[in-house]
Amino acid sequence: DGGITQSPKYLFRKEGQNVTLSCEQNLNHDAMYWYRQDPGQGLRLIYYSQIVNDFQKGDIAEGYSVSREKKESFPLTVTSAQKNPTAFYLCASSILATDNYGYTFGSGTRLTVV
Amino acid sequence: AQSVTQLDSHVSVSEGTPVLLRCNYSSSYSPSLFWYVQHPNKGLQLLLKYTSAATLVKGINGFEAEFKKSETSFHLTKPSAHMSDAAEYFCVVSEAGFQKLVFGTGTRLLVSP
Numbered sequence: 556d557g558g559i560t561q562s563p564k565y566l567f568r569k570e571g572q573n574v575t576l577s578c579e580q581n582l583n584h585d586a587m588y589w590y591r592q593d594p595g596q597g598l599r600l601i602y603y604s605q606i607v608n609d610f611q612k613g614d615i616a617e618g619y620s621v622s623r624e625k626k627e628s629f630p631l632t633v634t635s636a637q638k639n640p641t642a643f644y645l646c647a648s649s650i651l652a653t654d655n656y657g658y659t660f661g662s663g664t665r666l667t668v669v
Numbered sequence: 670a671q672s673v674t675q676l677d678s679h680v681s682v683s684e685g686t687p688v689l690l691r692c693n694y695s696s697s698y699s700p701s702l703f704w705y706v707q708h709p710n711k712g713l714q715l716l717l718k719y720t721s722a723a724t725l726v727k728g729i730n731g732f733e734a735e736f737k738k739s740e741t742s743f744h745l746t747k748p749s750a751h752m753s754d755a756a757e758y759f760c761v762v763s764e765a766g767f768q769k770l771v772f773g774t775g776t777r778l779l780v781s782p
Contacts, residue, residue: 559712590772595678597759597774598713645712655701655720655763658770660712 557582561646561661567669568633568640576631576664578646585651587629588658591615592643601644604629605651633666641668671696673762675773683781688732688747690776692760695741702743703761703770704734713759719743730754755780 559580568574578587586605590598600613604623618637623629629648633640643665647658676691694700701720705713717728724736734745743760760773 561712595774598772600769603769643710647713655718655770657701657703657715657718657761658713660705660714662712663710665710 559646559648559659559661561644561664563664564662566664566666568666569669571635573632573634574666576633576644576646576666578629578631578661579627580629580648580659581627582648582659583626584648584659585626586649587623588647588649589613589619589621589629589631590645590647592645592663598645601631640666642666671700671762671771673760673771673773675758675760675776677776678774679777679779681779681781682750684752685749688745688750688754688778690745690758690760690778692743692745692773693741694743694760694762696762701763702734702736703763704728704732704743704745705759705761707757707759707775709756716745716758750778750780752780752782754778 562577588603589601592598599615601619602621604610610621610623620632645663646661649658672695674693703718704716706716707713716732717726719726719736727733732747757775757777759775761770763770
C-alpha cells in the first residue's frame with residue numbers, strides 16, 4: 556500500500572543534541588512538507604519542498620534543517636538551536652497540480668526533550 | 670493572504686445527535702477548502718474537500734460540508750454522532766493553484782454515550 560512512513564514514533568533528545576526525524580513516501584508525490592503541532596495552535600509549517608534538491612522555509616524554520624536528495628525522502632533535523640523542540644511533528648506529501656488535492660499525512664513523531 | 674477561523678475550540682454532543690463544526694475562511698481568490706480529522710497521537714486523515722465543483726461536499730464516515738461564498742463559511746456536519754467520531758477536526762484553506770495549505774487551530778469533538 557502506498558503511504559508516508561515517519562520514524563521513529565517517539566524520540567527523546569537531550570539538551571544540546573541534534574536529532575533527525577525520518578519521512579519516506581512511496582506515493583510518487585512531488586511535494587513534501589514538515590509541520591509542527593503544539594496543543595491549541597494547530598499545525599505550523601516548518602519547511603517544504605516541491606522538487607528534489609530544492610526546499611523553502613515555512614513559517615517557523617529557525618532551529619530546523621532539511622534535505623531533499625531523493626523524491627521519496629525528506630528528513631528533518633532538529634538542531635540544538637531550536638530552544639523548544641518538544642512537540643508532535645507531522646510529515647505530509649502532495650501531488651503538484653492545478654487543482655489542490657490536499658495532503659497525505661504520516662502518523663507523526665513525538666519529540667520530547669529530556 | 671488566506672486564513673481560516675474555527676469558531677469553537679471544543680464541541681460536545683451526545684451519541685446519536687447532530688454534529689456541527691463551524692469554520693469561516695478568508696481568501697483573496699477562489700479557495701480550495703478541506704476538513705481533516707486527527708485521532709490522538711495519529712496523523713491527519715482527509716474527510717472531504719471543496720475545489721469549486723458542487724457546493725455541498727460529501728465525505729467519509731457520513732460527514733458533509735457546505736461551501737457558502739456569501740458567508741465565507743465551510744461548516745462540517747453529520748446527522749448522527751458516533752462514539753468513534755470523537756477526535757480533533759481541522760478546517761484548511763488553500764488558494765486555487767497554490768499548494769500551500771493553511772490550517773485552523775482545530776475543534777475537539779467530544780461524544781458522550
